[in-house]
Amino acid sequence: GENVEQHPSTLSVQEGDSAVIKCTYSDSASNYFPWYKQELGKGPQLIIDIRSNVGEKKDQRIAVTLNKTAKHFSLHITETQPEDSAVYFCAASLPPGNTPLVFGKGTRLSVIA
Amino acid sequence: EPEVTQTPSHQVTQMGQEVILRCVPISNHLYFYWYRQILGQKVEFLVSFYNNEISEKSEIFDDQFSVERPDGSNFTLKIRSTKLEDSAMYFCASIVGTVSGYTFGSGTRLTVV
Numbered sequence: 001g002e003n004v005e006q007h008p009s010t011l012s013v014q015e016g017d018s019a020v021i022k023c024t025y026s027d028s029a030s031n032y033f034p035w036y037k038q039e040l041g042k043g044p045q046l047i048i049d050i051r052s053n054v055g056e057k058k059d060q061r062i063a064v065t066l067n068k069t070a071k072h073f074s075l076h077i078t079e080t081q082p083e084d085s086a087v088y089f090c091a092a093s094l095p096p097g098n099t100p101l102v103f104g105k106g107t108r109l110s111v112i113a
Numbered sequence: 114e115p116e117v118t119q120t121p122s123h124q125v126t127q128m129g130q131e132v133i134l135r136c137v138p139i140s141n142h143l144y145f146y147w148y149r150q151i152l153g154q155k156v157e158f159l160v161s162f163y164n165n166e167i168s169e170k171s172e173i174f175d176d177q178f179s180v181e182r183p184d185g186s187n188f189t190l191k192i193r194s195t196k197l198e199d200s201a202m203y204f205c206a207s208i209v210g211t212v213s214g215y216t217f218g219s220g221t222r223l224t225v226v
Binding site: 034036041042043044045046049089091096097098099100101102103104105106 | 117119144146148154155156157158161168169171174204208210211213214215216217218219220
């Protein structure tokens with residue numbers, strides 16, 4: 001089955017700097033790659049997602065890139081702010097789109113003011 | 114913005130007792146899921162439910178677990194005889210179809226003592 005690896009497990013950046021979190025997946029048939037932000041005591045919140053027919057997607061300070069050949073995708077957060085501090089999870093799923101998500105282990109991002 | 118609602122937010126139960134975790138998915142969503150997250154670990158898929166039946170389940174979802182949609186709004190997860198290792202956050206999620214993203218609830222923290 002699908003396996004998703006996520007790095008790094010922890011990341012500290014200065015406010016205003018960029019943060020990059022990387023994930024790899026094992027099943028080349030996976031075609032949906034969401035990123036979730038989880039704050040303490042809350043459920044995962046979708047922040048951006050990308051499908052395999054697209055190489056990059058951007059939403060304000062957040063972007064995701066996908067390299068299907070290498071089977072990896074990355075989350076980029078620019079101009080980080082203290083409120084970006086949270087645990088970020090990547091995930092992957094197979095078609096047709098309602099198949100279960102397979103999550104990475106998460107990255108704890110700390111933005112230092 | 115529509116939400117997935119979960120109750121209770123925290124449940125403490127004695128080992129061997131039955132627990133029922135409740136979820137109200139978003140009203141026009143068709144696919145429902147339970148995931149769990151053991152403290153500090155990744156989010157893991159338990160079961161998916163569509164058209165009033167289980168569509169997929171993981172190896173975690175053994176015969177101690179069951180799901181039900183007793184009416185048009187609630188979606189429940191029952192653990193028949195809880196074990197210490199069932200202690201985790203349990204998240205309900207739903208999606209409207211095969212091209213939409215998942216919406217997660219804020220979770221139920223289950224503590225088995």
